[in-house]
Amino acid sequence: MMHPSLNRRLVLRLAAGIVLVWCVATGWMAWRSLHEVNEIFDQMLVRTAASVFAVMPETPTAGSTARLPDKHVIKSDRTAQRPAIALRNAHGRLLIDNEELPALHFDRDDAHFHTVTYGKRRWRVFQRWDRERQYWIQVAAPLDERNELMRKLLAPTLLALLALLVLVPPTVFVGLRGGLKPLRRLTRSLAASTMPLIPVLTDAQVPVELGPFTRAVDCLVERLRVGLEHERHFTADAAHELRHPLAALRLELDLVGRSEEAAARAQHLQRAQHALDRMQRLVTQLLMLARVEQLTELADVERLRLVSVVETALRDLSERAAARSIELSLDHDGNDFVRGSRGLLDILVQNLLDNALRHAPERGQVNVRVGGAADRVTLEVNDNGAGFASTDPAQLGERFHRPAGSLGEGSGLGLSIVRAIATLHHGQLEFDRSDLGGARVRLILPQATAAPP
Structure with a gap:
């Protein structure tokens, strides 16, 4: 059967608290990072739409639909992810088209974001209607790109937190063992003592937190010492007081056996009875005193x-x-x-x-x-x-x-x-x-x- 251990109990409780705090902190950090990344990407879509509006003429020109070049046509696009853009005029004709985007529905609601699935990819789409220039614009970016960025951002941080989680319990264990060293010192001093009662525990080396405990133990030991000393004297005095009536009783009984006259035997028996009465009275008072003194x-x-x-x-x-x-x-x-x-x-x-x-x-x-x-x-x-x-x-x-x-x-x-x-x-x-x-x-x-x- 495993004995209770204060060190093990403290380590387990601290470790459980650390794991709980670690899980809460990691979850909050992941949620906060995802929120910030989404905000950054959404703002990028908004700024892209504003940039397109800035270069478009105030009056739409008739002509064929323009198509932005594919990502791999421009070398810089190999490392920079460009959003997909679709632009229409007030009559719904495409002015700028993108083959990666599906044919999205246009409405005259205020600027808003929504998420669509096209092919095997999920897209984050920003839609806006420019009332002055009579343009519809939709700017979209695949969600897997921002998810990849999230993984790159969180992976090093999570690894560092995981390493911290692994290293904290043994560090706490070592620290607690050092912190509980005064208790082990007290235990050794008690085990090494050869005195009938344990010595005074409170000294300059006792930590402040253990001071009330050691002082309480010292007070208890002092009360035990005084009580034992009191009972030792009481026992010695009682034995001394009982010795005289016992000796008198034995003497009178011996004289009863040696006496031949009935009157002498009766006298010795009366004295023996008197000694017994004295012993009975003494024992009764001893029991009464012991009963009263133990009451608090x-x-x-x-x-x-x-x-x-x-x-x-x-x-x-x-x-x-x-x-x-x-x-x-x-x-x-x-x-x-x-x-x-x-x-x-x-x-x-x-x-x-x-x-x-x-x-x-x-x-x-x-x-x-x-x-x-x-x-x-x-x-x-x-x-x-x-x-x-x-x-x-x-x-x-x-x-x-x-x-x-x-x-x-x-x-x-x-x-x-x-x-x-x-x-x-x-x-x-x-x-x-x-x-x-x-x-x-x-x-x-x-x-x-x-x-x-």
């Missing part, structure tokens, strides 16, 4: 009230908060319409509240405030836990990062998921110290002031 736009956008999402999350977490005697409260002003994905916003609010409950102490407080102002909606989650260390806010939202002094056994992925979902909704995250003494996480989203069309 929201597919299920709707206009909704952010407070309704918060109320649902508070109901889901109420039992967990009650188990630790944590007080949950909600303040809102009703001006909280946003446009977004309800499912992703549910995940965002769940993670913010989960993070607050983990860091709030026993009998603590978690307060949520929702309000809208100045074309934006703000969601604040406050707790009275330990808060953020002075060096933590710049690193919050990074994968597997946990602030110093954090309580509980979080994985450090919750705020990463929150940041990714906020970015998809064109939102911003801010971290500060709460009025309750702990941490404050503020989410700012664009406000939806009108219903979607």
